[in-house]
Amino acid sequence: MVPIHWDDSKGEILWLDNSKIPWKEVSVSSKNLARLIKAIQALEIRGAPILGEAGAYGTAMIANNSPDSRERILKNVMEHGARLAAARPTAVNLSWGVRQIQNVVKKEYDSGAAPAEIKKAAIEAAKKIQRENIEATYRIGEHGKRLIHDGDVLVTICNAGTLACDGLGTSTAPMRAAYADGIKFRVLATYTAPLYQGARLTAWELHKDGIPVQVITDNMAGHLMREEKATAVWAGADRILGNFTKESGSVYNKIGTFGLAMMARELHMKMYVAAPTSTIDPEHAVKDIKIEQRRPEEVETLLNGTTIVPEGVGVLNPAFDRTPPEYVSAIITELGIAAAPYDASIPQLLELPGSMVRFSTK
């Protein structure tokens, strides 16, 4: 499955429309910036790492679409790149991806490169970002598969799979690596209301790969974790604090992760978080992070528009939650596995202070 791809022969970006899964498997290709922006806004393209790739490829496409003028390429990449970055303002990875290619173009321009050279450098840099993303998921798989054993029953939330993260996905990477090694386990994928990305996307991905998976509603998790003898929860992460305090190892992820973590603790199960080290945020504290509140309509109505909340009744719609480090059994990254205490293990994993540059995505 190719969630996003650069087509050299046509100079187009090709992506798998996430909003149509599991109903239809539709690939879209375009060299039109407005179309790409629409795709990002309509969640045809989603997931933090994939948005980084979309930002990079989109900006490379802007360069590629420009006339063969050094000045016009630079101007377009800066101006239209800003439009692309603003398509989803809260998605830090998107603007990060745009910025990486803007920097490459600026550098090539400053060094006096010819138009064709600038364009080529932009596309190569975007491909490199994707290659490194994919490579990181394979490493996460290699490290994490040691935590999956015959007979395990694993619980997932939302989609931190290939569709969101490319390659093997993040929380799904250890599953795929263990499955490739012949380990026998099965997965309970939680609905993850209000967009049901656990049912729609994660179950779809795992089933496609032949990994045994069943879908459960969010409120079934506690009961089924006990009755089905689940062994671990596997979640991804949108942000992991690594701020050298006791808050290090705090995990921001899709709403519901903290609930699963509490239930895992009550039931003496493991709570694993898989994410690339680019997710680690060394600068911010819990008090700095504002949880994004999404539109009430998402909760008021089911996916297809049927209203289930009575008129006049309010709703809450936080997109993410925070799981404190004491609930996290281990954090699995491409560089290895960190365990508590995270204020010591995260810097060790990253061999700080020398490797601070790895934090550049946030």
Added chain:
Amino acid sequence: MVPIHWDDSKGEILWLDNSKIPWKEVSVSSKNLARLIKAIQALEIRGAPILGEAGAYGTAMIANNSPDSRERILKNVMEHGARLAAARPTAVNLSWGVRQIQNVVKKEYDSGAAPAEIKKAAIEAAKKIQRENIEATYRIGEHGKRLIHDGDVLVTICNAGTLACDGLGTSTAPMRAAYADGIKFRVLATYTAPLYQGARLTAWELHKDGIPVQVITDNMAGHLMREEKATAVWAGADRILGNFTKESGSVYNKIGTFGLAMMARELHMKMYVAAPTSTIDPEHAVKDIKIEQRRPEEVETLLNGTTIVPEGVGVLNPAFDRTPPEYVSAIITELGIAAAPYDASIPQLLELPGSMVRFSTK
């Protein structure tokens, strides 16, 4: 709000169609048994105590519809009553309600009562069952309101309100009693997938009464219990074990209750269960109770039929879960409040062994 009612002038049963709430508020009245059975099967009439009332009124209606012949009344009540009882075989309250009126009719018949007297006795007995149900909810409210304080944020699951239990409802009764006393609190009603009865019914009921309520998806509970500083979970119960062992106080209720109970414990909140003593089961043990598995289609598709589970992927659909007694802060009944250890407090509440008769509903 009148969830079910006997209309003396027309000799009909009148009910509020639960399946249309919150979209439409439709009262249906009928003296036709087939129509009543259809209403029960289509969840127009639902909830354990209300089904008991429907069984009783339905059987009284069968008597009332019969010709003025002692033999025909008895025969109809036995034969057609059995049809009514079988409308939802797993709903113990429905067959219990039928049986109560069958017993009354048989007793009147045996004592030589005239046809009109038998009919009148059946209807009066059904009304008495409803009156006692309603009375129990008021008592639950009076006892339970002491546990609700100014500033409280209460979390509910599914619907254990008037629509299911008549009167003030069960888990909603202490809220209504506290609200009447001017206590200021607010409620977070969880979706309760896959039928969303928390959003559709509980929020609708509380909002109608002016009690502040917001709807949240099931996976938001853990995060919002912490962030909104919730103080207690209030659940109803379908069955509470009272078998004189350490299992006493085990609560069987809508799927998701156990998850909320675990999160309540992690967050040092209270977990309250409100139910009439007729819910207490003195005979069975955990090993005896089989959790009902409902149709996979309920999980595979959203309420209005949109499929969200990919083709070929299985689902689980347990209707209930079991919360062990160590998670239950208190059980609020019409006779008073029981707390741990429940193997001592439940018999005490019921003044056992003298009052074993109270267990007759299960």
